[in-house]
Amino acid sequence: MTITSSNPEILSELDRPNSYIGKSVPRPNLERLMQGRGLYVSDMELPRMGHVVFLRSPHAHARIAGIDAAAARSMPGVIAVVTGKELAAVITPWVGVLSHLKGLKSAPQHALAIDRVCWQGEAVAAIVATSRAVAEDAAEIVRVDYEELEAVTDMRTALDPATPVIHPALGDNLAFERNLDAGEVDAAFAGSDAVVEADFIFGRHTGVTLEPRSVVADWNAAEARLTIYQGTQAPHMVQNIAALHLGLEESQVRVVCKDVGGSFGIKVHIYADEMATYALSKLLRRPIKFVADRVESFNTDIHARDHRCWGRIGVKRDGSITAFEIDDLTGIGPYSMYPRTSAIEANQVVNLVGGPYVTRNYRARARVVFQNKNVMCQYRAVGHPIACSVTEGLVDLAAAKIGMDPVEIRRRNLIADNAYPCASPSGLRFELLSHHAAINKLMTMMDYDALRSEQATLRSNGIYRGIGIASFIEVTNPSAAFYGVGGAKISSQDGVAIRLDAQGSVICQTSITEQGQGSESLTAQIVGSVLGVSMERVRVILGDTDNTPYGGGTWASRGAGIGGEAALQAAKILRRNILDVAAAILQSSPAELDIADNAIVNAADGASRMELRELARIVYFRPDTLPPGVQPELMATRHFVPREYPFAFTNGVQASWLEVDTDTGFVRLLKHWVVEDCGTLINPQLVDEQIRGGVVQGLGAALFEKCVYDERGQLTNANMADYLVPMSGEMPDIDVGHVVSPTSETELGAKGAGEAGTAGAAAAVANAVNDALRPFGAVITEIPLTPQIILTALGRI
Amino acid sequence: MKAAAFAYARATSVGNALELLKAYGDRAKVLSGGQSLMPAMNLRLISPELIVDIGELAELRGIAVTGSVVRIGALTRHVDLLTSPEIAAHAPLLTEAISHVAHPAIRNRGTLGGSLAHADPASELPACMVALNATIIVRGQDGERRVAAGEFFKGIYETDLSARELLISVELPVAGKHSVHFFHEFARRHGDYAIAGLAAQAMVERDIFTDLRLVFFAVGDRPVLARAATKLVNITITPAVLAAACTALGEELDPQDDQQASAAMRRHLAKVLLARAASALLDRPDLNAGGRA
Incomplete structure (x- = not known):
């Protein structure tokens, strides 16, 4: 491993004694996870909890002529068998479009299919029972009559007039098209010494997280409040969408995200079966658990990268590239995914081709088509x-x-x-x-x-x-340009709240989330460095919409750059507040003081003046000894979003x-x-x-x-x-x-x-x-x- | 992905296991290492009424060498075969083959008898048994039968074993003087099911094969003892001789298409294996022409 810093100037707030920045310190959560004390949704058990198994379509495209669940409903241990029509009473459908992706269209998608299935694996009924095994037994005897329809599978013929239109109301199978023409492409190719072209073909693949998608939804009818325990990258996004489609205020929904066994972009979307689980909890007034098994993970976790892209390049004999041109085609399944949409990947392809190079001549077309396969959406990179x-x-x-x-x-x-x-x-x-x-x-x-x-x-x-x-x-580090401007309520800003507790330790609440990347570690490193507090005295709380500031979560490589900056700025405020109090206690001025090694020290010679523990004791228990007019604020909050x-x-x-x-x-x-x-x-x-x-x-x-x-x-x-x-x-x-x-x-x-x-x-x-x-x-x-x-x-x- | 409900019995003796199998017939399944059975049950590909767990039948476990015979109990685990000095000395083909069987976690549980009774055409041990001329010993209500390995495997997951019989052990002849072996398989990742594999056992005297058993796997519905090998026995191998054997092998094999490989690719890889085996067994690098013959 080789590490080079070609840019040695260091930032003032971070260039402090005992800084953790730039150091390979162990993650604070390592011990807990290594001792098997992680808490994954798959582990959760709640009183009266029902387990849901989704009966999934064996066909890529079919009309549902009827569902006979009478035998399954009467099996011992079965709590309910719920069809799409029944569930629609408590949850509304959605359409995965964003306004800044001009022309993007999709059809309403339901939590459970109502009269038609559009891919092999789409859920048609929910079987809720006292255990997963009983629910699987019951699922085997639910009879669904399907009338098979022609499946659209080849993206290359999806737009042919002879190909059936998956959603007739949309007119055709074209979800999105983007064209770009920059510079003088034709002239550049004409003036090239060589022009080369090729068809690039990319296999459809998926994220395969070690822990599958998992949800426990707990509707508390007495409080009229839904708690969702879910391995998600974006708790506030889940809160917003669950509330929107269940007819609740966001304040009626709490999303808790503890440990997550891998995400890779798979767990940043809203899946129909997860929405169905929230709805089932509300409908049945009890906690419901859904843990995807491996087969349904393959069939329903978003897929990605199914592209065929023709490209050509012009070049001069001296090696200078004259132009790029591409024509990209991708099939995204029957629906644009919600709420981030399935047009982003093709849009990114158009944005990024030729990106490292100087040529100004670039033409691109991307087309995104519907097909009767599992949905595709954003996956790592x-x-x-x-x-x-x-x-x-x-x-x-x-x-x-x-x-x-x-x-x-x-x-x-x-x-x-x-x-x-x-x-x-x-x-x-x-x-x-x-x-x-x-x-x-x-x-x-x-x-x-x-x-x-x-x-x-x-x-x-x-x-x-x-x-x-x-x-x-x-x-x-995406700003609101990714989703916010298109109307999605996916926050691009993040917030961090930090407080000094009564023994001089630090509690830090952040809106970014942890799925193994090290969000917890980097937050503690930044806060510890800026405050002059050792990392083991910084506790980081993540993944709880009731207990963290509002923010985006962890996706698009944003946690360190955005959440980390919010942590830095909040820590700076808290440090100033601490030094103000310390100056009052020590009859000094804030400029003459600093914090190092969990103590107030002289800025000039580093001599220790007072332990932070002692400062906290005075602030919380003997405020009567402080000078008149001094009101300590040992909690600070800052938010950050890139604007420039x-x-x-x-x-x-x-x-x-x-x-x-x-x-x-x-x-x-x-x-x-x-x-x-x-x-x-x-x-x-x-x-x-x-x-x-x-x-x-x-x-x-x-x-x-x-x-x-x-x-x-x-x-x-x-x-x-x-x-x-x-x-x-x-x-x-x-x-x-x-x-x-x-x-x-x-x-x-x-x-x-x-x-x-x-x-x-x-x-x-x-x-x-x-x-x-x-x-x-x-x-x-x-x-x-x-x-x-x-x-x-x-x-x- | 939960198995359907089933009854479970832990057999207390071979006799007890056979009684249970007699009573339930093909509604029962024998549980040995469970490395194929449990996934199949969890996927509900099979839903046996009764599981007969033979895990505690110590008499079925272990490796013993008597004179010119190596006897291996059906419950002997892959890991025990891999680390056994007796196997390394007397049936080194097996030692080499085992390292290609899946991964340590699976080898720690999986058993020889389980693998043979399961008879996956892509698996290593059935091919080795045929290459080694093993005898498979099965016991039923009417006593023991001895079946030559070449007669035991009948098709995809099909063997000579009836639902009322138990695979007890295998017997292998001790590898003799002049005996050499070759094992290789092509798999997309180490430990995956092979796309094409070869277990070979030969006698070489003065650079000539005096005996050659080439057993290909994953290229048919069972291990294939190649007739093409006869073209290489008692003859000085030249590139032309090897080419003729490769051609004969290509005509002899009838592999299936699947997601990992077309039939043509399997046939091609089998020829590559044949050339590499001949080259390695005779220590003749000049013969490794990559099956281009």
Whole structure:
């Protein structure tokens, strides 16, 4: 692991003795989780709790002619069998659109299907029983009469006149289309020395969280209040939506989110079965628990990345890229997901293609179509892997065409490190990126020239290894531009409240959430550093709409950059308040005092004046001894949202070194490198873990993961034996290096780090496979790169 | 994903287990390591009325070498085979094969008898039994039967074992002088079901195969003892000889398509395995032509 700070100036509030910023301190929640004392929704038991099992459609598209649940209702232990029509009495349907995605359309979606199912796995009835096992027994004897309808499964023919329209009221199967034309694209291609094009195909895949989606909904009829225990990334969003569709005020809904066994964007959406669980609790006036099993996770957790993207690139002989053009097509299932919509990924692809490069000429079209498959929506690094694979695949094809080294062509086209601020052809604004510093660092880390000569030597011995490079940009720290401006009540601001307790310890409530990223740790590190309090005396409370400030939660790589800045600012206020009181007690002035090691000290010589514990004692129990007019405020709250830039872009570059067995088509990953720039590193180890975890998900996409649907819309590999997640045995060592360009929009300077690994990993692997196969003249632009695809490309089968 | 309700009996003796199996027939299932049975029950692919747990029948567990025979009890776990010095000395093919069976957590519970009785065509141990010329010993109400491994496997999850019989043990001949083995499988990830695999046991004298048993798995409905091997026995292997054997193998195999591989790919990978096996067993790197023959 290599860590470089190319930008050594340190921020004043954080440059303090015993600062935790930039230190790989252990996470405060580690001990609790390692001792098995985590509290996951799956673990929860409440008195009178019923377990719900959803009977799910075996058909991709069918009319529900009738449901006969009489036998199931009379089984011992069965509390209720509820159909879509019955549930609609307590919950209203929704439509997943946002106003800033112009033209996006979708159809009303119900918590349970009412007269028609639109994908295999859509819930048609809820069976509530005293245990999951009893509910599954009962589900087996509920009879549903289906009249099968023609399923729309191939995105390429979804818009054909002969293809049935899934929602006739919408007129066609086109959910969204965006066109962009920047610069002089036709002239640029006409003036190019070479133009290369390719069709890039991306497998549909999903997040596969270790803990499946889980909800316990508890309607307390006496209080007229619903408590939702849920593993969610965005508690306040869930509160808003549950209230809206159950006809409640938000104050009547509390969302509690304790430990979460992985999210990756899977748990930032509103799912019909979760809405049904809230509604069932209200309808049946008792706690209801829903824990998805693995098969229904595959069938109903959002899928992502099912894209086919044609792209072309123009290049001059000197390597300068003249233009990019893409035409992207994606199928999102029968509904646009609620409330973030399913148009965001395609929209991101349009935004991001060509993003690291200087060319101003860029044309793009993206079309998003409906189909009778599971819903697709935002998953870690939304759109980035598509945009990065298309861009970086095209750049490598162009380099090969003109006989230029892949690193050299990038160096000639990446935006210069001193060109900022600037904007992309699609209008993205970049405050400060470091493409060249990153690629320079990468060259050193991987010893590029030595690797190239090793590759040549091995090739002459019949061993085919490849090097793949992928530069990328990454959206982090989103402002209201993502969702708020489109009318979604998804907060882009976050809040932190900090108070000193009566023994001088600190309690910190934050609106960001923790699913393993380290939100709790980074908050405690920032608060501890700014306050001069040791981390073990900072307790962080997250994930409870009754007990934290209002905020967005954790998604789009926003927790550290936005929630962290709110924590910093709140801690600064509390520090000032503490020093005001200390000055009054010590007959000094705040400027002469500081806080270090849990004590008030002299700013000048660091001599200890008073323990914080003693200050708290006086404030809370002997305020009578304070001078007249002094009213201590040992609690402070601050909120933060980026205002200057809609997003804080980060950048980086990845490289893959691998071997292709050209007899069998198997790929062996030998090494992977990432250099990324997320600004200030709060906890380098957590950042590196985020990068590595992200890379592994990208490697899964590159080689293994795919939801395989047949032509009738049946998901045929909804289990852990047939859907291949990346496993440690196949993973290479992943070296991570950093360049540090802090954002000046915040005092903290941190940008997001959670998705960068996923953004570029598959692109690097695909480029490396093509590099390895270059002697055979084979070019593959489809992932996952299965042995079958590679052998076929090699003409071996 | 919860199993349907079932009755459970922990057998106190082989005789007791056989009585229960006689009474329930195919409405009962024998629980050994549970690594295939429990997932299938939780997925409700099967819902047996009675589970006969044979886990406490110590007489079915263990490895013993007597003269030229290795006897392995049906309840012997994968991990015990993997770490057994007797197996490493007398049936090293098995030691090598076991490391490809799933993952340690599964090998800690899974049993030899369970794997053979389950008869997944993609699994390693049935192929090894055929390659090693094993005898499978089964017991029913009427006493014991000895079945050659080559006759035991009948199809996908189908064996010669009746619902009223119990697999007791297997017997293997001790590996002799000049005996060599080869094991390899192609799987997308380590521990996955193989796309194509080969368990090979051979006798090599003066760079010539005097005996060669090539057993392919995951390329048919049961382990396939390749007739093509006869083309490589008692002959000096040249690339042309190997090519002819590969061609014969391709004609002999009738693999299935599935999500991981087409039939053509399986046939191709089987040929690659054949070439690599011949090359490795004879220590002849020049023969490894990647099945291009």
